[in-house]
Amino acid sequence: MGLTDSEIISMLWERDEKALAALSEKYGGYCSAIAENILENREDAEECVNDAYLRVWEKIPPEKPKILSAFIAKIARNAAIDRYRAAHAQKRGCGNAELIFDELDGVISGVHNAEDFAARREMINTINRFLKRLPAKKRTAFVLRYCCCESVQSISRRLGMNENSVSVMLSRTRNALHEQFKREGYNL
Template identity: 25%
Template sequence: MNVLENRLARLALKGDQQAFAELVDLYQDKLFHMAYRMLNNRQEAEDVVQDTFLRVYKNLERFDETLKFSTWIYRIATNLCIDRLRKRKPTYSLDAESQEYDGLDGYSMIPSDNRTPESELILSDTQRIIHQAMESLPPKYKSVMMLRYIQDLSLQEVGDILDMPVTTIKTRVHRGREFLRKKLEHRL
């Protein structure tokens, strides 16, 4: 995949609109899901995806072909999400139902053949609590935790995307988990 993406990036740099369209097709949904999980807002996630592709298009000549294209594009999108999170004023809501999830909460249901209405209610309540705890993470931990656990990237990939050493990523994952543990130990 890396070879294909790099080839498409080279073609797009030479003005091949179809190659750029293929890059958009490859990454549009992946970037949206990552941004939505980080921002918990459909409109902001769509804006981040659009801004990401604008930046990619404007800066294709800066793409270092020794890197994976996916690392470069995820880095751009993640940084845009972090910027938006930093600009937000913290909001604390005791009324979880006032938040809008657009039918998605970003966390998959645990598969089970024997679901009951009671187990569904407990599961959705648990997911809501975990989602709120993830939302409350400081941006520097939230981005690492989302990339590591929601996007299921390796520590090295997260480090490449955020342009940080793996040791820093490990520390932030540890601190992020501790933050979540403390938030959740009284709730679950």
């Protein structure tokens, strides 16, 4: 019987290194999958997940995530994209990550103050509000595609839709997000 999320978080707070093994056992598989979606290399993905465990170790404490699975998924995702960018700093790649960048390109182009903490926080709030009002299926597709970097093919299988429908749905959702930002006064 695996440990509960609360138990793992408690172990992390107590600086018990066994927590990392528990994390690996419980969430290693899907963290690896997320990282591999981005890096498209299993070995790199595994290294990246190890980086993610270290980041978790550094973040907890002081943080105490409410949803450990999402917390580590986001860390794995961001660790993977950092690694991807480091590897492709000199030139554009041609993998799944680039395709995702391309798809997202233009949705909020023209926003220049995303480095400012407050502005960034507000933009994240805008996205959160937008996602909240989406129907669940669209939201899931959007998150799987742009947060977990899943392929359209994979998403279509998960959601029982054909790929074209998923792509159209994603396209509409991107457009809707663009409109949402415009409505909230962003000059896009």
